Amino acid sequence: MKRGRRFKIGILGVFLIAVGYFCATNSGIPVKLNDVEEVSRVNNSASAGICSWNVSGWFAKGDVICGLVLEPQYKVPGWLQCLEPIGDVPPYGFVDYPHIFVYLKLLDEGGDVVSWVEMLWVNDPNAKSPLNLHLYVYNMTYIFGGSSESYFPVEVVWGTSWIVLTPEGAPHNGTYTLSVSAFGAISPPSDNPPTVIALGKRKIGYPYTYLLPLGIVLICGGLFANFVALFPYIVERKNVRRIKLKSAVKEKNG
Known part of the structure; x- marks a missing residue:
């Protein structure tokens, strides 16, 4: 030759x-799927008789932890009586709807803040009933690992209402707690929490x-x-x- x-x-x-x-x-590269496996949930419906503002669940190191918070049930007095008026809201700019801030804090077993999300919920008083009785997510700001750097907008799982709380994965094995709070012109009643507070982990696939x-x-x-x-x-x-x-x-x- x-x-x-x-x-x-x-x-x-x-x-x-x-x-x-x-x-x-x-061939073994993992890919984040647009699906979440629910780990724990609190249903704060009137029929359930529960008024909890937090939920806990166990996660392994590297799990992409997600949180789910749904608007509270309408009642008087309630969240709509706690809204801030129309005005300039840094860093979101001018918000032409009455609004309220909703805070999501993810805590580890030691009580340290792993991540923090500020959600701005708004209400359109000019919408037809019952739409004017609802709150909608206007925007969010995200902070991870105690950093002062804000990420805008927050990552969500496409096609769902799940918010990604640890895009880089859980820092270690353990039980994590999602604590929810809200503040507007005044704080909402303690017996009127969001209807659902849940924790889940984003599903991972191996398509290659x-x-x-x-x-x-x-x-x-x-x-x-x-x-x-x-x-x-x-x-x-x-x-x-x-x-x-x-x-x-x-x-x-x-």
Whole structure:
């Protein structure tokens, strides 16, 4: 086999090994899905007779913890009687709706703040009833790990109302508590918490597992190509034997 051909086969082998290695090592890359596995929940409905402003759940290190908070049941006096008037609200700018601040604090077992979310809920008094009785999320600000840096807007799980509280994953194994509070012109009644407060973890998928067998095949092909390039005489010897055998068979049959 000519040296130039051996060189080309060797280059092909190295290329196949590199591509195969890339496929094999990336086959286990996790991907965040737009779905959340609920871990714990508090239902503060009137029928349940519960008035809790927090919920706790156990998470493993690295879990993407998510929180869910739904508006409280309408009552008088209630949240709508606690709204701030229309005006400028840093860092959200001018808010042309009556509004109230809702705070979500994620605490670890030691009581340290892992992350903090400020939600701005608004009410449109000009909407037709019963829409004017509801509160809607206007905007949010996010702080992670005790940092003073604000992230704007907050990451949410697409297509859901779940808010991502630890985008980098839970810092350690343990029980985490989501504590909710609210403040407007005055604080809402303590017996009128959000209807639902829940904790969950974002589901993780592995959509690239098919790359592992593909990578193994490519690596094997690359190793074989390099073997042929380095030891061509072995392949050539086998080819010579095969040709001689075919010639002998033809002469015998002829």
